[in-house]
Amino acid sequence: MSQTLTLRRPDDWHLHLRDGAMMRAVLPATAAHFARAIIMPNLVPPVVTAAQARSYRDRIIAALPDGADFTPLMTLYLTEDTDPADVAAARASGLVHAVKLYPAGATTNSASGVSDFDKVRPVLEKMAEIGLPLCVHGEVTDPDIDIFDREAVFIDRVLDPIRRATPGLRVVMEHITTKDAVDYAGAQDATLGATITTHHLVINRNHILAGGIRPHYYCLPVAKREHHRLALRRAATSGDARFFLGTDSAPHTDANKLLPCGCAGCFTAPNTLSILAQVFEEDGALDRLEPFASLNGPAFYRMPPNTDTLTLEKSGANYPGHIDTEDGPVTVFDPGFDLTWRVL
Ligand SMILES: NC(=O)N[C@@H](CC(=O)O)C(=O)O
Ligand SMILES: [Zn+2]
Numbered sequence: 001m002s003q004t005l006t007l008r009r010p011d012d013w014h015l016h017l018r019d020g021a022m023m024r025a026v027l028p029a030t031a032a033h034f035a036r037a038i039i040m041p042n043l044v045p046p047v048v049t050a051a052q053a054r055s056y057r058d059r060i061i062a063a064l065p066d067g068a069d070f071t072p073l074m075t076l077y078l079t080e081d082t083d084p085a086d087v088a089a090a091r092a093s094g095l096v097h098a099v100k101l102y103p104a105g106a107t108t109n110s111a112s113g114v115s116d117f118d119k120v121r122p123v124l125e126k127m128a129e130i131g132l133p134l135c136v137h138g139e140v141t142d143p144d145i146d147i148f149d150r151e152a153v154f155i156d157r158v159l160d161p162i163r164r165a166t167p168g169l170r171v172v173m174e175h176i177t178t179k180d181a182v183d184y185a186g187a188q189d190a191t192l193g194a195t196i197t198t199h200h201l202v203i204n205r206n207h208i209l210a211g212g213i214r215p216h217y218y219c220l221p222v223a224k225r226e227h228h229r230l231a232l233r234r235a236a237t238s239g240d241a242r243f244f245l246g247t248d249s250a251p252h253t254d255a256n257k258l259l260p261c262g263c264a265g266c267f268t269a270p271n272t273l274s275i276l277a278q279v280f281e282e283d284g285a286l287d288r289l290e291p292f293a294s295l296n297g298p299a300f301y302r303m304p305p306n307t308d309t310l311t312l313e314k315s316g317a318n319y320p321g322h323i324d325t326e327d328g329p330v331t332v333f334d335p336g337f338d339l340t341w342r343v344l
């Protein structure tokens with residue numbers, strides 16, 4: 001009989017579902033495995049107001065497959081015009097679970113993000129007061145800063161000053177990719193959390209660039225050197241409550257990935273749990289997959305963990321190489337090794 005692993009049903013604390021035909025195509029993969037997900041607001045146009053978040057949530061729920069048990073946790077896209085009162089009302093109604101900060105120009109659909117951080121100070125102060133987390137894409141956009149250094153520089157120049165200026169503000173460092181971020185997060189109090197993606201536990205920058213360019217491994221923040229990947233593995237498998245799963249599953253059609261200037265994002269929703277089980281097993285930490293994927297995130301977001309469970313079996317993975325959408329295929333992240341765990 002094959003080995004099995006049962007854990008509380010996981011949640012995804014950083015997910016891109018997009019909208020329309022793409023959403024209908026990718027949503028089933030997440031809803032099949034995850035109970036809840038923090039839904040990123042970087043649509044075109046972005047999800048800025050509570051009214052927009054409510055209508056996006058309704059579209060997600062309408063697109064769920066029959067019988068699916070999945071709750072989208074909505075976020076608002078922070079702009080320099082965001083109204084603190086609208087944010088507070090959206091929180092009080094239970095609609096919104098976080099506000100997302102994109103430095104303007106840092107990543108996919110971030111043009112409406114923040115350039116002048118002083119302009120969002122009233123919103124951040126309101127969020128600190130009501131305990132609403134700020135999710136941060138932590139990269140500077142200064143063209144003079146090397147792309148591989150943008151996360152570390154962001155911590156010094158933007159993140160730490162914001163946190164010092166706004167005591168009590170609860171912050172999630174999203175999709176961390178460096179040892180610098182692991183060390184920073186690990187040295188803070190419980191107001192700070194950090195999500196780690198599946199793909200950043202598996203690939204380093206050689207996987208993107210050595211022996212030919214592999215657009216499907218290109219995401220932001222871009223994968224770094226091997227010693228950074230190893231620091232992420234240690235953090236994820238440590239059980240430390242500050243680190244939790246945010247897949248950043250970010251679907252783009254192959255047509256949009258395979259361009260002279262292709263889009264950033266790895267689509268990992270269909271095989272994330274198979275990959276994670278293998279990663280944690282390799283590191284002798286299978287017992288810490290549950291804290292990482294199912295317990296630490298709810299604790300940070302002050303929600304109960306799920307009561308139902310998910311079981312994996314060590315009998316070979318079952319996931320498609322791509323998902324078809326009305327706009328064309330979306331390639332599923334290839335970890336580069338055979339996967340041994342499947343979700344039952
Ligand atoms: N991670 C990515 O490379 N892309 C994300 C945006 C983001 O999370 O930065 C996307 O929306 O495609
Ligand atoms: Zn991001």
Ligand SMILES: [Zn+2]
Nearest residue numbers: 016040248250
């Ligand atoms: Zn993302």
